[in-house]
Amino acid sequence: xxxxxxxxxxxxxxxxxxxxxxxxxxxxxxxxxxxxxxxxxxxxxxxxxxxxxxxxxxxxxxxxxxxxxxxxxxxxxxxxxxxxxxxxxxxxxxxxxxxxxxxxxxxxxxxxxxxxxxxxxxxxxxxxxxxxxxxxxxxxxxxxxxxxxxxxxxxxxxxxxxxxxxxxxxxxxxxxxxxxxxxxxxxxxxxxxxxxxxxxxxxxxxxxxxxxxxxxxxxxxxxxxxxxxxxxxxxxxxxxxxxxxxxxxxxxxxxxxxxx
Amino acid sequence: xxxxxxxxxxxxxxxxxxxxxxxxxxxxxxxxxxxxxxxxxxxxxxxxxxxxxxxxxxxxxxxxxxxxxxxxxxxxxxxxxxxxxxxxxxxxxxxxxxxxxxxxxxxxxxxxxxxxxxxxxxxxxxxxxxxxxxxxxxxxxxxxxxxxxxxxxxxxxxxxxxxxxxxxxxxxxxxxxxxxxxxxxxxxxxxxxxxxxxxxxxxxxxxxxxxxxxxxxxxxxxxxxxxxxxxxxxxxxxxxxxxxxxxxxxxxxxxxxxxxxxxxxxxxxxxxxxxxxxxxxxxxxxxxxxxxxxxxxxxxxxxxxxxxxxxxxxxxxxxxxxxxxxxxxxxxxxxxxxxxxxxxxxxxxxxxxxxxxxxxxxxxxxxxxxxxxxxxxxxxxxxxxxx
Numbered sequence: 336x337x338x339x340x341x342x343x344x345x346x347x348x349x350x351x352x353x354x355x356x357x358x359x360x361x362x363x364x365x366x367x368x369x370x371x372x373x374x375x376x377x378x379x380x381x382x383x384x385x386x387x388x389x390x391x392x393x394x395x396x397x398x399x400x401x402x403x404x405x406x407x408x409x410x411x412x413x414x415x416x417x418x419x420x421x422x423x424x425x426x427x428x429x430x431x432x433x434x435x436x437x438x439x440x441x442x443x444x445x446x447x448x449x450x451x452x453x454x455x456x457x458x459x460x461x462x463x464x465x466x467x468x469x470x471x472x473x474x475x476x477x478x479x480x481x482x483x484x485x486x487x488x489x490x491x492x493x494x495x496x497x498x499x500x501x502x503x504x505x506x507x508x509x510x511x512x513x514x515x516x517x518x519x520x521x522x523x524x525x526x527x528x529x530x531x532x533x534x535x536x537x538x539x540x541x542x543x544x545x546x547x548x549x550x551x552x553x554x555x556x557x558x559x560x561x562x563x564x565x566x567x568x569x570x571x572x573x574x575x576x577x578x579x580x581x582x583x584x585x586x587x588x589x590x591x592x593x594x595x
Numbered sequence: 596x597x598x599x600x601x602x603x604x605x606x607x608x609x610x611x612x613x614x615x616x617x618x619x620x621x622x623x624x625x626x627x628x629x630x631x632x633x634x635x636x637x638x639x640x641x642x643x644x645x646x647x648x649x650x651x652x653x654x655x656x657x658x659x660x661x662x663x664x665x666x667x668x669x670x671x672x673x674x675x676x677x678x679x680x681x682x683x684x685x686x687x688x689x690x691x692x693x694x695x696x697x698x699x700x701x702x703x704x705x706x707x708x709x710x711x712x713x714x715x716x717x718x719x720x721x722x723x724x725x726x727x728x729x730x731x732x733x734x735x736x737x738x739x740x741x742x743x744x745x746x747x748x749x750x751x752x753x754x755x756x757x758x759x760x761x762x763x764x765x766x767x768x769x770x771x772x773x774x775x776x777x778x779x780x781x782x783x784x785x786x787x788x789x790x791x792x793x794x795x796x797x798x799x800x801x802x803x804x805x806x807x808x809x810x811x812x813x814x815x816x817x818x819x820x821x822x823x824x825x826x827x828x829x830x831x832x833x834x835x836x837x838x839x840x841x842x843x844x845x846x847x848x849x850x851x852x853x854x855x856x857x858x859x860x861x862x863x864x865x866x867x868x869x870x871x872x873x874x875x876x877x878x879x880x881x882x883x884x885x886x887x888x889x890x891x892x893x894x895x896x897x898x899x900x901x902x903x904x905x906x907x908x909x910x911x912x913x914x915x916x917x918x919x920x921x922x923x924x925x926x927x928x929x930x931x932x933x934x935x936x937x938x939x940x941x942x943x944x945x946x947x948x949x950x951x952x953x954x955x956x957x958x959x960x961x962x963x964x965x966x967x968x969x970x971x972x973x974x975x976x977x978x979x980x981x982x
Contacts, residue, residue: 471880516737516884
């Protein structure tokens with residue numbers, strides 16, 4: 336089913352929004368690369384869920400409001416969003432920067448959340464396991480380091496972005512720096528409060544993630560009370576793109592599990 | 596015209612074959628390439644050269660600030676300015692500049708500059724910069740806030756220098772309940788402020804504003820770009836309703852003077868090419884992190900820098916006006932022509948660059964001081980009243 340693409344305004348901030356599907360609501364929070372297009376994994380998820388994909392303030396077609404300075408700001412924005420849309424029994428899902436945002440939402444309030452799925456999230460720091468310095472990667476290094484499969488990276492690199500796409504990539508990179516340059520991709524306070532995440536939580540990771548090493552999957556699992564970990568082999572930092580089948584199957588099954 | 600001996604203080608003993616393994620001499624080049632004995636010798640050599648320039652009659656001597664790089668061993672220009680302040684008697688001491696947004700507490704900078712100004716009895720020229728992009732990788736400061744922090748740190752420093760304390764400063768990035776400098780600067784209302792830049796309209800609009808009239812320095816750019824940006828300053832001043840004086844404009848450029856054109860080129864070649872192709876080498880992502888420029892400027896610069904990874908020869912640098920080299924007559928002629936065309940009153944020749952050794956640096960500085968400076972000194976307007 337094709338997604339409807341709209342812009343909405345919340346608290347004076349216009350953001351892009353894609354939505355498709357029926358069933359239980361699922362809110363997907365994108366990573367640093369943004370969410371401009373309706374991707375195959377979204378299409379697949381929309382067969383099971385009413386999938387809502389906003390473009391974060393600062394990214395893509397969305398405004399960059401003056402209040403936007405941290406992932407915590409983004410979390411409060413989405414708490415308002417969940418309330419404004421009247422979302423209940425919500426499956427909250429986020430990738431990378433969006434996964435961090437989902438966790439920041441959940442430590443503030445899990446009201447209305449049914450499950451939480453985080454896909455290679457950042458947000459935590461293990462002192463002796465560095466997250467790679469994405470800001471120093473050239474566009475080619477980005478493609479090569481984000482995907483495990485060289486052929487997939489080649490495929491990405493074979494199609495250079497149009498000028499409009501390049502503009503969006505630059506804007507998204509600026510927004511990512513705004514939120515995560517310092518402290519670099521983590522919030523020193525997050526780990527203190529992850530015990531507050533009291534909904535079933537699914538941590539999905541690409542085993543060969545070269546941006547955020549898989550050791551972080553286990554670190555998060557140790558801090559979140561009811562966390563389950565799924566490691567996807569032969570997969571980099573973008574399981575939803577690189578291993579769409581495995582990702583969607585595992586993610587949907589977790590959300591649809593019958594729980595007492 | 597006035598002349599300032601400006602030193603980048605490179606780690607001139609750098610093993611230039613580093614490029615076989617690393618793509619930059621900045622931030623990521625392991626400091627195992629640095630030898631402490633060589634560092635000791637180089638610092639003392641460079642301080643000797645700066646002090647020698649004072650005796651040659653340069654109007655000022657100075658250095659800049661860069662972090663974690665072989666390009667310049669200058670993480671703290673304050674240290675060098677302090678070392679020079681008691682060893683020199685005449686020359687102005689230039690800190691060009693302090694990277695004010697990189698400091699968590701810009702009041703320390705206000706204090707340090709005020710100390711140097713006071714010790715020297717008012718010989719300090721204070722430069723303020725944002726630091727280049729690499730600095731934001733080296734220090735972790737978020738480049739997104741670079742402009743905001745620069746402006747806020749500037750306002751804080753100027754107020755600390757000029758307003759009676761204690762007072763409270765409540766900014767977005769900086770907050771102090773007590774701003775109360777001891778010492779206050781020696782020069783009144785404060786040391787002259789120079790703004791070194793690689794050229795940006797917003798910097799020019801800001802520096803030329805009637806409330807500031809700061810001296811704008813175009814650094815290491817092709818002559819055509821220097822002319823364009825300095826003209827932009829003059830035009831902007833006109834829009835503000837005043838005529839910019841030549842004292843508000845300066846140019847920093849590597850210069851080498853030899854006995855003949857041929858000797859000059861032969862002697863300078865390996866060193867200027869090392870300066871451009873080894874010491875200044877940096878990938879685009881390091882030079883221009885997100886937020887360092889507005890997105891529209893970033894797009895423009897990205898297009899202009901598309902060929903920046905290409906090595907340049909002495910001929911290319913000479914042709915583009917990024918390096919002035921030749922006999923004293925040639926150098927005089929080129930500089931006089933540029934002065935006539937562009938109308939700047941401050942020239943900051945970089946007389947040591949890259950791997951240029953001590954003996955050639957001394958010869959270069961001496962020839963420049965004796966055979967170039969006296970001829971060019973009468974050029975330019977009479978000094979206008981300071982802002």
